[in-house]
Amino acid sequence: MTISRRRLLATSGSLALTGALAAACGSNTGRDDGSSGGNGPTLQQWYHQYGEAGTEQAVRRYAAAYRKATVKIQWRPGNYDQQTAAALLSSSGPDVFEVNGPTLDQIQGGQVTDLTDLFDGVKNDFNQAVLAPKTHDGKIWGIPQTIDTQLLYYRKSLLKDANVQPPQTLDELVDAAKTLTDKKVKGLFLGNDGGAGVLGGTPLYAAGLSLVTEDGKTGFDDPAAARTLAKFHRLYADKSLLLGAPADWSDPSAFVQGLTAMQWCGLWALPAVKKALGDDFGVLPFPKDGAAGKPSVPVGAYSSAVSAHSKHRAEAKEFAQWLWIERTSYQEDFALSYGFHIPARISLAKKAAKLREGAAADAVRYATDSGWAQPLLWTPACQVAYQDALNRIIKDGANPETEVKAVVRKTNGELQRVQKKS
């Protein structure tokens, strides 16, 4: 039989149409998409791609257990923060999503929903340091999921061999790093940029200052800021810093491979460090500096937020409450069964078996006693200006007073801008 061109086009066209319709109707692909079989509306929930095996399956399992709505999980690799920020401009984005924020601009731009009423009776059980940046004008805009924190890991045997005590002050840290440095091992690893990126406001809090004060003023317009930051150039000039490691600060490889005696890294690295070094390591907060100083530990939390453009805002809020406030077993499972994080609820963090002893218990104590979170009013523009200044101070030996003054000016302008909108 001969097939004419017209018949061929018509046949292939109808086949393509059938396929497209089948796809659009959500034909059964045989894959478990983790969506629940609830009777209510369909909610889209977005997560960034975690590196920890099992996390994706876990959140799909949580979603499948929800009965009041069908929850579809989107596990999104790539620049998640940019993806969500763009999606929040329209109603085609997620209903519920995790966010490294929400940011002040997202709150002021009316992109996220007020979740204050979900915290009735449980607000005090959340770590207040991480709840503070989710709060604006007395309202709470995100539910903290798990707490991440950063610590100073040190190798006990290397310090003992060099007769160095675990540093309690910034000056001791600078001296220890120099003493511990030799041809093969560097004293300290703060990231391949010398710490400009990861440290953020940690040294300022260690000097008894802050990025933004509670009444919304610049918190480091003080000579102590320049004095403290100048000490990082000493670390660089002494060649005590490990630079150019194949894996950056967030990965404990440099520490466990013996490239450095001390490393600033996340709590998430603790199981890997323990597996590699056994008990030959300890953790410390960032050491204090100056008479008004105090140990400093940055804490942060991805939070669950609800899009203000969602067509099912009430249902999405109810789901977020169910998952991240009521289902405490899920929160503990999410924090500790795959990676290593601190549950955002204080009562859960206290009773979690994995956090009760050794370095993990120390980390929880530091996070509770010395934890600080990046203030909501600290905008990305402030962050870029501060990080660039710190970079120039560390690597170029730029004048710390001049650099800090420039950042103070930028911060004052930004604080004025964002508070004018409030």
Place this chain on the structure above:
Amino acid sequence: MSSSGYRRSREGPVRHRTLWFWIFVGPFAAGLGLFTYVPLLWSLYLSFFDAHNTVSPTHFIGLGNYTSMLSDGAFTSSLWTFAVFSLFIVPATYVLSLALALMVNRLRFAQSFFRSVFFLPAACSYVVASMIWKLSIFNGVRFGLANTVLGWFGADQTAWLSTTHPPWYWLVIVTLRLWLQAGFYMVLFLAGLQRIAPQLYEAAAVDGARPGWQVFRHITFPQLRATSVAVVLLLVINAFQAFDEFYNLLSDSRGYPPYARPPLVYLYYTALGQGQNLGLGSAGAVILALIIAVVTIVQARWFGLGRTED
């Protein structure tokens, strides 16, 4: 055939030709308009508004975003970074690829082999090459290739991407780009060299021109003018588009060091990062576009682009 029948058969195909023109061209024209020109015009519109987290702003601020961007040290330093990079990489690649082409062109045997050897890196992705440069050759620890070789001579470890005095990071960026793109431009020059009539060289020899520099200066180089114009234009455009190697060599989860942040990267973070300042980002994009336009016009005039040959 009647005359009216003839007219119908002539008009029919014309009508169909118009129809088919729009069927084939229409979707692409619509796509171009929708995804290129509308966003461009909308971006220009946004640049005059306070557009934080919105593409439908209401607060007109005139040239406020432009003045903010031009007084922003991070943006102006990124423009400077880019200018230095372009000023160096364009002539460096030009000279290297021309030298390679002259060398390969003179080979009497294995010319195809060497042409392929030099061209092959062009097939490698910038991301993969950046990873090799960053993790294997120029990492800052003792087992990096460069540090291992230098260690044989008693040199200390060098943190190639983190050292600003001297700025070793430029060595990493420039060698990477030269390795990746010199082969491609060498092929263009080879094509240009093979188009030069041998009679010109014969005539030059008869006139007593010495082989080597004199022949190159008076015969080869002028004859490569058209190829040179194309190569320089492509190099400048490529330099303006520099992103991949900067991103993969120098960024981390916290951003970029200020000394090697290309303007495109800064605009990307301003407009699409957590700041979501679409008005400010748009103003920066307009400023950058104007700079590129001016550079292109000056360069076109310099090279006499479009001028008829004498």
